[in-house]
Each structure stands twice: as C-alpha cells, then as structure tokens.
Amino acid sequence: MSTQSDPGAPVKVRRYSGSARLNHWIMAISFVLLLLSGLSLFHPSLFFLSGFFGGGANVRWLHPWIGLVFATGFFLLFLRFLPANLPERTDFTWLGRIGHVLAGRDEYLPEVGKYNAGQKMVFWSQAILVPILLVTGFGLWTPGLEFAEQTFAFKATMDQKRLAALVHAIAAVTAIVIWIIHIYAAIWVRGTMGAMTRGTVTGGWGWRHHRRWLKDEVADGRVENKKPSPAE
Template sequence: MAAYDVGPSDKVHPGKPVTVDRYTGGARINHWITAASLILLALSGLALFHPSLFFLSTLFGGGQLTRIIHPWIGVVLFFSFLGLFLRFWTANLWKPEDGTWLARARDVLSNQEDKVPEVGKYNAGQKLVFWSMSVLIVILISSGLVIWDQYFAQFTTIEQKRWAVLIHSIAAVVIICVWIVHFYSAIWVRGTIPGMVRGRVTGGWAWRHHRKWLRELTTAKPGKGAGSKPAE
C-alpha cells in the first residue's frame, strides 16, 4: 500500500536525469486557477479597500464592475481551492518530524537540509501554508456572503455586516501575506515552479528536498533504503 503522501500518479522514471512525476495535469490546472483567482481577488479587493488604491479598479473596468466581479471571483477561488483540498489534504497531515523540521527551519534557509529530518511530499512550511489557506478561504467566503448585498442583504443585519467587513478585511490581509510567503518560497527553492508547470521534478531535486517521499516511491516499505542519490 502506498504511503499517505504518495499519489497513484507519482512515479520515478530512470534516465539521465532521473525524473519524478509530482503533479498531474489536472492538479496543475487546478493550482493555477486558484493562484490566478487569488491574485485577481487581491487586486480587486484592494481597490475596494481604500480610496488611495481605487486606481486598481481600472484593471476590471471601473468601480462598479469591480464591485460586481469581486465576489464572483471569490466563488471561483473557493471551489477551485476545494479541488486542491480534496486532492492534497491527506498529504498535508501533520507528522512528528514536521515539528522538528520547523524548529530547524534556519538550516533549511541556509541550504543545510541534511541537518533536518527527511520529509514527505510536503514539508512543514508547505503544510502550514496549506492549512492557513484552507482556514482563511473559509473565513473569506463566509464573511463575503454576509456583505454580498445583491443576493443576501435580506438575511443579515447592519451589525453583522460591519463585523463581516472587519473580519473579511483582516483575513484578506493575512492571506495576501501567506501568498507572498508561498510565492517567495517557490522562488527560493529552485526547481519548484518548473515542477508545478511541467508536473515533473528531477530525482536530485526530490532527493534534496523531499527525500522521504522519494524513498516511499522507490521502495516497497516507506522509509527503508532508497539507494544512492539520483542523478540531477
């Protein structure tokens, strides 16, 4: 039986270099729809957030169209991320080694990953981003529905709308920060973005950053000897 974070489509392909299937085409499309939706929501939301940022509404055809489009993009984000959640939630379950990895994050940032525990398909930082996004998107869609007057005005009070606007704004700021961390991390770890574009990574990349996952792919028993380092 495959390990909890090994998908049925994850496969190792011998060659020079060795390549490893990490993401299916469907998962990649799902991811980029989510990413695009989040960026569009951030831009349109900032335009509505403060007068000094209202110039961003020109990207969406003006203030009125921005106000109309923004909540619908939120609906797209919710269902798109739901697809990612259903695909990847088991691989993002917290494991004992994740706490140790997080405590030694400084070694990761200094490119000394041999000093941290081997991790599966996702490390502790990626898992924190995943679960943070999960919680924040639920908060955003819930509070967003309360202030979506076009369809739900009759179901909420003014006081509820005021609280919803405050909660929605705070959650939006936090999720933008989480997205920035996620994007920067993807750039920092060279090979991550090409892996999400093509769906494949090199064996050397998998060995360096997600060695436990690679072991689980190449051996019958997770965690047991995976042999020598794959070629870059």
C-alpha cells in the same frame, strides 16, 4: 552548473498530474484577480487597480464571483491534497530547525514526505481562511445576502455586516501574506516551479527537499529507472 558526478540529464520525477495543475492554476489566476480587485477597494492609494477590471463598479460585481471560483477550486484542492498534508512528528522537528530552513541548509533537516511543515502550514492556514473569507464575503455581497435570506431565512444585521467587513479585510491580509510566502518559497527553492508548470521535478530536487517522498516514489516504481544508454 552541475559538476563532477553528473552522468547526463537528471532523473525526472512526476509530482503533479495534469488535473492537479489545472486545479492549482485556476486558483492561482483567481487569487491574483481577487488580490487586485480586493486591494483596489482596500486602500484609496490602490484604487487605480480597479482600472484593470474597467472601473470600481465592475470590481464590485466581479470580485464575489471570482471568489466563488476560488473557493470551489480550493475545496477541490483541499480534498485532493488533504492526505499528504496531515501533520506528523517530523513536522515539529522541521519547524524546530527553522533557522536551517531559512539558511537553505537542507542537510540539517529531517527527511520529509511530499510536503514539509511549512507547506502544510500554507495548506491549513488557507483551509481556515478561505471559509472565513467566503462567509464574510457573502455578508458584503448584496446578491449573496439576498440568497442567504431566501435560502436560509438568514437576515444579517448591520453590525454583522460591519464585522464581516473587518474580518474579511483581516483574513484577506493574512491570506495575502501567506500567498507572498508561498510564491517566494517557490522562487527561492530552485526547481520548484517545474512541479506546477510541467508537473515534474528533478530527482535531485526530491533528494534535497523531499527525500522520503522520493524514496517512496522510487520504491513504488513510479520513477522511471533509466540507466544511461550504451550509446551515450
């Protein structure tokens, strides 16, 4: 695969700690469960998905609790990844060259830090959607509404509950679309999955897609400086 100037195994660069990956996978698993259970009640032709949970009644009580797990996971991940996701000038240059992005011509893109503008948009859109889904989800959840009434003396009107149902559906569809883009990008950009499975990427991946991040990692001495050993 790798040709001419490959003098051996590529440099490994650490991208995510164990706790960051655990946080991410709790979210990933709960999101998939939310997607399956939520879609089963969204369209009659998808009701069969409730079979994965042992029927519609299980979906009804389980979905909100999985939602709470996901929301908690997202809150922690939001705090963890916030500093690296702040917008900067380069993001607009990157977005302006979206054609090159889609064509996979990374050499025409500006050097980006840990996250490119696309990844930041995934981050920020979920930062907006998750609270919306959480609040509207409470409005559709009998124990959640009872909690809101006892704790905050807030009693939702029927029209508020109807609005919650509509907004929850729209926000969920948007979140699923972004999730598809997120998954596809991880598959399309080869070498990305290792960041979340083993925590490392190759140096070449960093050089190609996040060069400024790689340079910072090297400059700060976080990349193992492994010269080819004499034995090789």
